[in-house]
Amino acid sequence: MIAKKNDEKIIIEIKTFAGRSFIKELQHALGQYEVYFDLLELTGLDYELYMAISELVYKDFFLQKGTQMIVQRHKIKLLVVNIEREEIVKWL
Known part of the structure; x- marks a missing residue:
């Protein structure tokens, strides 16, 4: 998802962490996040990358x-x- 925060352009990667293993989900999410981060850097796009998670996942993990x-x-x-x-x- 592409959005704006004030004047800052952001890309949001939404993660549910709905699998049975939090560690496996985290590995997958981290890999995707790093690939997206690298692609933004390589293409020179002026966006900040965020990972969106639920409040429950935040508190639990x-x-x-x-x-x-x-x-x-x-x-x-x-x-x-x-x-x-x-x-x-x-x-x-």
């Missing part, structure tokens, strides 16, 4: 120390979304 370290190491920008209210609750 992304607050864990190991996941936080991975997010920081790979400089993943996150959008945390409340699915029921259909609103962004955190820009990280």
Whole structure:
């Protein structure tokens, strides 16, 4: 999804993490995020890349120390979304 945040152009990769293994889902999501990041850099497009996740997934998995370290190491920008209210609750 392509959107705007103020004057900033952003691309949002939406991830559900609905599989049985969070680690496998994270591996897949991280790989996709890095490929999209590289493609944006190679094409010179002026967009910021974000990964959107639900508030529940954020609380259950992304607050864990190991996941936080991975997010920081790979400089993943996150959008945390409340699915029921259909609103962004955190820009990280």
